[in-house]
Amino acid sequence: MNFDDKAKTWDSDPVKGERALAVATALRQRVPLAHDWHALEYGCGTGQLSFALQADLGRITLADSSPGMLAVLREKVIAAGLSHLHPLALDLTTDSPPAARYDLIYTLMTLHHVTDTRRLLHVFHDLLRPGGWLGIADLDQEDGSFHGPGFTGHMGFDRDALQAQLTEAGFDRVDFSTCFLMKKSTDQGERKYSLFLAVATRL
Incomplete structure (x- = not known):
């Protein structure tokens, strides 16, 4: 999938917006978000999930490897005047991890695009306080x-x-719940796909 090509029309799909709001609600219910937290959204795309969470957190670093997505994101951040949202070009499968440490890392529909999930989870663990x-x-x-x-x-x-x-990878208190039921048109007609939210802590 070429995310650069899809970036400009990404936010026009109402299902994606609905999905981001549902995940934000689920995160609020299960994680004690705080206004002094530094969070990292990995694979942020146009930042829909972080925009839904921005009032609950302090500084948010929004990381993605797609220049097209980041360009749209930067325009949105400037237009909204949100000085605590910071876009970052980052691909943790090839780039060195940032020096910062985070109170929260979250992803939405990113992990299934990553070949070596085991390695990425170890990187996430190391990036958390x-x-x-x-x-x-x-x-x-x-x-x-x-x-x-x-x-x-x-x-x-x-x-x-x-x-x-x-x-x-070293995580504790791992817990899964279903957070969204997504309808999508496929070659076999409209299908429903369930999304989970996995929450865990670093000891």
Whole structure:
């Protein structure tokens, strides 16, 4: 998927906005967000989730590897006058991790695009302060119809397998819940896909 090409029309899809608001609500319910926290959204796209959470947090670093998405994001941040939102070009699969440490890291529909999820979870663990929180919202395991032929990422995740990876990476109090039911048009017609929110803490 070429995210640069999709960036300018990304926010015009009402389902994506609805999804971001649902995940933000689920995060608020399960994580004790604080106004002095420094958060990292990894794979932020146009920043829909962070915009939904910006009033609950302090500084937010919004990281993505797509120049097109980051360009749209920067325009939105300037237009909204939100000086505590900071876009960052970052690909943790190839770039060195930032020096900052975070109270919260969260992702939305990002992990299934990452080939080596085990390694990324270890990086997330290292980037969190002791006692910090991780929130991962992504697809439950599906049959491949969500992206269709040619997609090389994960066809969603088995919750037990991902929980094992999180525990192996050093996370504690791993907990899953269903946070959104997404309708999408596919080659087989309209389908529904469930999204989970996995929440965990670093000891």
